[in-house]
Amino acid sequence: MLAATLLALAVALPAARALADDLPSFVHDGQLTLCTNPTLPPMTFVNGSDTNALAGMDIDLARRLAAYWHVTLIPQTMDFEGLFPSLSAQRCGMVISGVLRQAGRLRNYDAVAYLDSTVVAVARVGTPKIREMADLSGQTVAVQSGTSYAAQIERENDRLRAARRAPIILQQYPTEDQVVQQVLIGRVHAFISQDVELYYRQKQLGGKVTIILTPDYPDFHQFAVYIRKDSHDTALLQKAIDELSQEGEIAAMAKKWGISGDHQSVFTDQKAPSRFDFTTFFGALFSTAFLKGAELTLVIALLSHLTAIAISIPMAMKLNGRDSIIRRLLGLYVAVFRGAPTLLQLLFIWNALPQFFPIFREHWFTPFLATWLSLSINESAYQVEINRAALRAVDPGQVLAADALGMTTAQTYRHVIFPQALRIALPPTINEFISLLKTTSLASVISLQELLAVTQIQVARTFQFTEYYAAALVYYLAMVFFFLFLQKRIERRFIWADRNKASADAA
Amino acid sequence: MQLSTSPDPTARISIRGLSKFYKDYLALDRIDLDISKGEKIVVLGPSGSGKSTFIRCLNRIEPHDSGVLMIDGRIIDDRTNLTALRGSVGMVFQNYNLFPHLSVLDNCTLAPQLVRGITKSDAEATARRYLSQVNIAEQAEKFPIQLSGGQQQRVAIARALCMNPEIILFDEPTAALDPESISGIVGIMRDLAEQGITTVCVTHEMGFARHIADRIVFMDRGAVLEVTPPEEFFTAPRTERARTFLAQMIRH
Ligand SMILES: Nc1ncnc2c1ncn2[C@@H]1O[C@H](COP(=O)(O)OP(=O)(O)OP(=O)(O)O)[C@@H](O)[C@H]1O
Ligand SMILES: [Mg+2]
Numbered sequence: 072m073l074a075a076t077l078l079a080l081a082v083a084l085p086a087a088r089a090l091a092d093d094l095p096s097f098v099h100d101g102q103l104t105l106c107t108n109p110t111l112p113p114m115t116f117v118n119g120s121d122t123n124a125l126a127g128m129d130i131d132l133a134r135r136l137a138a139y140w141h142v143t144l145i146p147q148t149m150d151f152e153g154l155f156p157s158l159s160a161q162r163c164g165m166v167i168s169g170v171l172r173q174a175g176r177l178r179n180y181d182a183v184a185y186l187d188s189t190v191v192a193v194a195r196v197g198t199p200k201i202r203e204m205a206d207l208s209g210q211t212v213a214v215q216s217g218t219s220y221a222a223q224i225e226r227e228n229d230r231l232r233a234a235r236r237a238p239i240i241l242q243q244y245p246t247e248d249q250v251v252q253q254v255l256i257g258r259v260h261a262f263i264s265q266d267v268e269l270y271y272r273q274k275q276l277g278g279k280v281t282i283i284l285t286p287d288y289p290d291f292h293q294f295a296v297y298i299r300k301d302s303h304d305t306a307l308l309q310k311a312i313d314e315l316s317q318e319g320e321i322a323a324m325a326k327k328w329g330i331s332g333d334h335q336s337v338f339t340d341q342k343a344p345s346r347f348d349f350t351t352f353f354g355a356l357f358s359t360a361f362l363k364g365a366e367l368t369l370v371i372a373l374l375s376h377l378t379a380i381a382i383s384i385p386m387a388m389k390l391n392g393r394d395s396i397i398r399r400l401l402g403l404y405v406a407v408f409r410g411a412p413t414l415l416q417l418l419f420i421w422n423a424l425p426q427f428f429p430i431f432r433e434h435w436f437t438p439f440l441a442t443w444l445s446l447s448i449n450e451s452a453y454q455v456e457i458n459r460a461a462l463r464a465v466d467p468g469q470v471l472a473a474d475a476l477g478m479t480t481a482q483t484y485r486h487v488i489f490p491q492a493l494r495i496a497l498p499p500t501i502n503e504f505i506s507l508l509k510t511t512s513l514a515s516v517i518s519l520q521e522l523l524a525v526t527q528i529q530v531a532r533t534f535q536f537t538e539y540y541a542a543a544l545v546y547y548l549a550m551v552f553f554f555l556f557l558q559k560r561i562e563r564r565f566i567w568a569d570r571n572k573a574s575a576d577a578a
Numbered sequence: 579m580q581l582s583t584s585p586d587p588t589a590r591i592s593i594r595g596l597s598k599f600y601k602d603y604l605a606l607d608r609i610d611l612d613i614s615k616g617e618k619i620v621v622l623g624p625s626g627s628g629k630s631t632f633i634r635c636l637n638r639i640e641p642h643d644s645g646v647l648m649i650d651g652r653i654i655d656d657r658t659n660l661t662a663l664r665g666s667v668g669m670v671f672q673n674y675n676l677f678p679h680l681s682v683l684d685n686c687t688l689a690p691q692l693v694r695g696i697t698k699s700d701a702e703a704t705a706r707r708y709l710s711q712v713n714i715a716e717q718a719e720k721f722p723i724q725l726s727g728g729q730q731q732r733v734a735i736a737r738a739l740c741m742n743p744e745i746i747l748f749d750e751p752t753a754a755l756d757p758e759s760i761s762g763i764v765g766i767m768r769d770l771a772e773q774g775i776t777t778v779c780v781t782h783e784m785g786f787a788r789h790i791a792d793r794i795v796f797m798d799r800g801a802v803l804e805v806t807p808p809e810e811f812f813t814a815p816r817t818e819r820a821r822t823f824l825a826q827m828i829r830h
Contacts, residue, residue, distance in 0.1 A: 472675035474639055476689035476741060477664030486688060490679045567679050567721040 094140055095304040097164030103137040103144050106163035108151040110246045110531035113271040113328035114169035114294070117528045128267075128328045129167040132185060132296070135320060139311050149438075149518035150245060151217040155180070156422035158299060161432045165298045165308075169265065172295035173219055181305040183312050184293035185321060186330070190220075191269055192284040194261040195254060201284050205230065209237035210260040213253040216243035220263040223288060248531040254280060265291070267330045275534040351535050355542035364525035365546040371442055371521065372508040378443070379450035380458075380500070386451065387458035388484075401455075408452035413445075414513050420445040421517040438519040442511070450507055457503065461496035462488065494565045501558040505551050522546055581610045587651035590615045590745065590776045591636065595645035598631055598800075605631045607800040608645065615744075618771050619778045620787040620808070623797035624823055629780040632797065633747045636778065637667040650744070661693055668738030672750040674730040676722040682709065682733050683718040686740045694741070701740070708736040712766055728759025735766055746770065748779035752786055764789050784827050788812055796820050 097103075107115045109125050118126035125146055137144035147163055154166045158180065172182045192207070201207065204227045214220040221243060228238035242259055244250045251272060253259040261283060269282065296312070298304055315321050355361055390401055408416070421441045425432035465488050473483040515524035526543040530536045585592035591613040598606035605628050613619055621629045634640040635647065638654060647654040654663060677685050686705035690696045696704075709715045712732035714725075722730055731751055738746050748767075752760045760783065767777055767790050781787050787794060787808065794811040796804040796819075803817045815821050 466675070468671060468673055468675040469677065471639065472669075472671065472677070473689075475637060475664055475669035475671075476737070477661040477693040478689055479661070482692050486692065487677055494679070565679075567723060570723045 093307060094142075095164075095298070095307045096301060097298055097304060098140050098142055101142050103133070103140060103142045103165070104163040105133045105144060105146045106154050106157045106166045107133075107146060107148060107168040108154060109148050109528060110151075110248060111169040111268060112531065113267065113330060115167070117532055128186070128324050128330060129169060129294075131324045131327070132315075132321070133165075133167050135315060135324075136296075136308075136311060139315070147518060148520075150516040151215060152245075153418070153422065153516060153518065154217075155297070156418075158297060160422055160425035161299075161429075162425065165296055167296050169268070169294060170297060171219065171265070171291050172293040173290045175219065175222070175290075176297065179300070180297045181300050181302075181308075182295035182297050183305060183308045184295045185312050185316070186267070186294040186325060187292060188265045188267055188294055190223075190263060190286050190288050190291040191266050191282045192261050192263055192286065193254065193269060193280050194283045195257070196279055196281050198261070198281065198283055204239070204284065204286050205234075205236070206284075207239045207261065209240070211240040211242060211258070213242045213244060213250045213259040213262040215247050215250050215264075216245055219290070223290070224263070246527055246531060248527075248534060248536070251276070251280075251534070252536060265294075267294075270329050272534075347541075348535060348538055351533070351538040352541055355529065355539050356545060360525050360529065361522070361542055361546065364520060364522035365550070367439075367520060368508065368511050368522040368546075369550060371439065371446065371514065371519070372504065372511050375443055375446035375450055375511075376454075376504050376507055378447035379454045382447070383451040383455040383458050386455045387462055390455065391459055391462055405452045405455055408449050413449050413510055414516065416445045416449050417442065417513055417517055438514065438517045441517055442514040442519050446507065446510065446514075450503065453503055454500065457496050457499045458492070461492040464495045465491045494568055497561060497565075498558065501554055505554055508550055508554075509547065581612060585646050585648040585653075586612050587648065589613060589648075590617070590650060591778075592648040593645070596632075596635060596642050596647055597644045598628075598635060598640065598642045605800050606635065606642065609802050611795065611802060611805065613776060613778065615776060616771050616774045617776050618767065618790050618792045619776075619795055620791035620793075621778065621780045621795045621797060622782075622784075622787060622811075622823070627797045628800040629797055630749050631800075633669075633749060633778055633780055636745070636747055637664055637669055639669070665693065665741050666744050668741055668743035668746040670731070670734050670738055670746060670748045670751050672753045674722070674727075674734045676730055676733055676737070678722050681719055681721055682714070682725070685722070685733060686737045689737070690740050705736065705740050708739040709733070711739070711769065712736050713762070726759070728755050728762060731755060731759070731763060732766065735763075739770075743775065745776045745778070748777060748781075750780055750782065752781060752783055760786055782827075784812070784824075796823070798823075 107129060109115045109117050113127050115127045115129040118124055134144050149157060154168055157163055158166050172184045208231050221241060224239050224241050231238050250262045254262050386401055389398055469487050470483060473487045511521050512523035514521055522543055526539050529539045585594050589612040593609055593611045596606055596609040623629050631640055635642045638660060683705055687701035690701040691698060706715060709718055712735055714729055714732045717725060717729060752763055770777055791808045794806055794808050795802055798819045804820055815824060
């Protein structure tokens with residue numbers, strides 16, 4: 072009763088405020104929606120093994136803004152590349168994810184800065200300092216993909232080429248922790264990042280890296296909140312940030328997350344971590360985060376494959392039948408969905424579909440549904456070929472015999488063709504399923520918290536990548552082996568197809 | 579023997595001017611024939627002469643294009659209830675076409691249950707009776723793959739019998755069998771005739787034809803050239819085509 076009253080109040084209150092105050096248009100229904108990629112500590116990351124527990128400077132700021140407008144914060148996590156497409160698709164009202172205020176982005180979005188920062192080039196401890204970026208000529212440098220460091224390095228390279236010097240070799244990785252890993256394992260010479268991130272990393276890395284250059288790029292001085300273009304909204308957001316800043320709240324958040332101007336204080340040597348930490352490994356293996364991730368992986372794979380099978384059976388029957396318009400359209404469907412990369416299909420359904428059909432940006436269209444939809448469609452295009460081959464492999468004499476016995480077409484399929492086609496289709500279908508189980512890891516780009524997404528978030532938090540990768544591997548292998556075992560068990564039921572086995576069974 | 583132009587409703591099967599095209603190709607050319615109850619008809623003719631096409635028209639697995647087909651006084655055309663027709667006209671194939679995923683017993687009980695709506699226990703009782711009639715009762719629980727060709731063909735006959743047909747069509751039932759199995763099939767087909775079942779059998783085995791046929795139907799290029807008792811057909815064929823056909827068969 073009390074809870075209901077509170078809930079009613081909570082719903083009624085923001086609505087009342089909306090009339091009284093002037094709220095930005097991206098705040099509505101009592102909610103402020105945030106898109107963030109929680110792999111960039113200390114700005115936005117997952118603190119602890121619960122993947123829903125977002126933390127960091129950006130999250131604090133978003134919460135404070137929600138409180139400022141008296142609404143609830145609804146955060147959504149996704150890959151960095153997905154942030155701006157999601158903002159455009161109106162899947163969220165704002166992006167706060169350690170994104171810098173840059174001229175290029177301002178063409179399409181509005182931004183309000185909230186924290187100063189500088190760019191740093193970082194290498195392993197012992198690497199000599201350099202005077203300018205051009206000194207990295209001919210060296211390999213890693214950056215996070217989707218960030219603007221890549222464009223900056225291209226501009227350096229244009230100058231290097233003009234001076235007839237070797238360009239900087241660029242490698243891009245989807246998460247910041249993978250970028251750092253490349254330096255640690257010695258594959259690349261340096262990585263480019265922001266100073267604030269490095270303060271945080273230093274604690275995890277135990278002083279294994281050092282800043283070799285602080286290049287002065289004007290475009291990289293401020294972190295900003297991004298919203299869709301709207302001058303009125305921007306003014307309201309600016310006002311909110313200014314007020315928080317004047318009251319010292321933003322400085323307090325920065326201090327809380329260790330973002331201080333004192334570079335050297337954090338660059339003290341600590342003891343090196345051990346090679347493989349079994350406590351971390353077993354901790355991950357039996358953590359609820361991993362269990363939930365694996366469960367989600369399994370459920371989405373099973374559901375998608377069952378849907379794919381259900382739609383691909385009538386498709387296969389039609390494709391094996393006489394030439395018709397429908398058959399040609401199905402042929403096109405198969406060609407398109409087999410031809411296009413699965414990752415592209417996922418991104419298309421998640422980010423492009425809402426542009427055509429606004430109903431797909433509503434809250435019911437979750438990453439789970441989007442993954443289910445796109446993997447089902449994609450998988451059906453492969454499964455249909457298995458079904459076609461299996462149906463064709465059934466002797467036409469079987470249909471003739473069923474016909475001659477007066478069976479209807481439906482009875483013939485149900486009792487004669489399908490049981491025989493199933494035996495032929497089963498091994499390649501299980502193969503497809505195993506491959507699909509692994510394909511689900513792509514769904515991390517649209518923020519589905521499946522096994523690999525959970526792993527990456529944990530790695531970003533702790534930097535113990537070997538342990539977490541190993542735990543994920545154990546889960547994937549366990550699932551795959553289970554299905555291989557299941558296949559063997561089911562195949563044993565098809566003794567009717569093998570003379571020797573059938574006789575042995577009878578004996 | 580000259581047949582009247584209208585079909586004979588008292589015959590088990592009465593055929594007048596039956597023709598069938600595959601696109602432009604004339605596969606059956608104005609066939610006239612009456613077959614009486616319990617009669618054993620053997621269809622002979624060179625390869626490609628339309629024998630299979632002809633008997634497939636009789637249970638409308640292949641629909642004919644023109645002419646009249648009458649079974650037990652009823653015209654068979656596109657308005658015919660196919661389930662009922664196939665219940666009264668059974669068929670046995672050269673390659674047996676047993677359902678490999680079902681046991682011998684289930685092969686025999688599937689269609690009666692699905693098509694006739696008979697209960698499982700009734701269907702099994704019937705199946706076991708016919709399986710013992712074709713001397714294969716002890717194999718009822720096996721899968722087709724575990725049986726020899728001759729045994730499989732006997733199962734196929736039992737399967738057809740389980741639908742209680744008045745007519746059974748055979749398309750080269752012995753083509754894949756050894757001589758011993760063939761004589762087994764000959765015996766079974768004689769039994770069928772004694773039960774009043776009409777059989778129409780396509781074959782290339784002259785000895786088999788001579789043993790079982792009441793009348794031989796000789797076909798060539800889609801047309802029926804002769805309908806005669808076997809003694810007469812094998813000793814004094816009326817047409818030149820039949821003579822060359824027989825001469826070739828004996829040489830082989
Ligand atoms: N489905 C079909 N489509 C087109 N032509 C066909 C079809 N079935 C049969 N034919 C043609 O019709 C003719 C008669 O074929 P049918 O199978 O009836 O001959 P058959 O006398 O049974 O020959 P065989 O002794 O070799 O079995 C052949 O020329 C064959 O090529
Ligand atoms: Mg034939």
